[in-house]
């Protein structure tokens with residue numbers, strides 16, 4: 001059940017105290033969307049509390065307003081609770097979920113494929129490249145005054161979820177919005193420099209180790225790699241520093257699917273899956289209780305690492321002979337394919 005932008009705008013106008021939540025393992029889309037809303041709604045004199053249970057990764061701390069984000073709050077009884085870039089409260093974390101669930105009205109703004117039951121108001125469209133596009137449309141519907149802070153947050157959302165405008169999810173609409181955001185003072189070069197060219201030493205070293213461990217299946221259709229717990233320990237690295245590595249793995253010529261497994265100390269094995277147009281990795285991730293988009297999805301798996309790799313590769317191989325994974329190849333030109341923060 002989709003809601004109209006008008007219904008969403010009215011719910012926001014009615015609310016005075018508003019809690020916003022991003023998903024766990026936050027990315028540029030969930031944080032940029034949440035912060036753009038925070039700026040806009042505060043300018044309407046609303047009390048807004050932006051929440052991210054996993055905080056803000058280093059590469060996103062420059063986002064205007066990032067310092068406002070809290071990992072949790074004891075406050076309850078918000079008039080409105082909005083989750084950004086995810087369809088269910090499971091993915092905003094167990095500390096933040098009760099804050100949103102206790103709100104009088106709940107809303108989701110999301111472009112993931114999974115529908116779910118959450119949300120009195122549902123601003124959902126899996127055909128847009130980023131949740132930031134939906135936030136842009138909603139703020140326009142509300143006639144919210146735009147400024148540079150809002151524009152930078154939304155342009156960051158668009159740039160990161162489209163792989164710098166390289167993924168299949170990019171539409172002319174994505175560019176029109178981006179052009180508009182530039183007119184409010186956001187600059188793609190500056191944002192790209194801050195997000196992609198300012199990596200930690202450890203994250204570049206992790207990339208090197210993942211590339212060194214790169215494998216490809218005998219038929220060349222699946223490329224995969226892994227990072228061991230010892231890699232994270234030796235480099236004093238954490239999982240957020242692996243962002244983007246999986247795209248290098250999918251880049252192997254002929255590979256239709258790329259997978260990165262991470263044996264993160266103290267966690268289940270984290271798996272990011274990317275595909276080229278025509279292979280649906282959302283279905284694969286769903287079989288392991290994960291999800292995302294057709295061409296970018298993720299899940300967690302039980303150790304040991306070697307077992308997880310074998311089970312995942314077997315499932316992906318089945319997908320090549322199973323038409324549900326590979327149907328509607330020509331109808332996905334506007335479908336979502338974004339970086340999925342698992």
Ligand SMILES: [Mn+2]
Nearest residue numbers: 029085131161
């Ligand atoms: Mn997104």
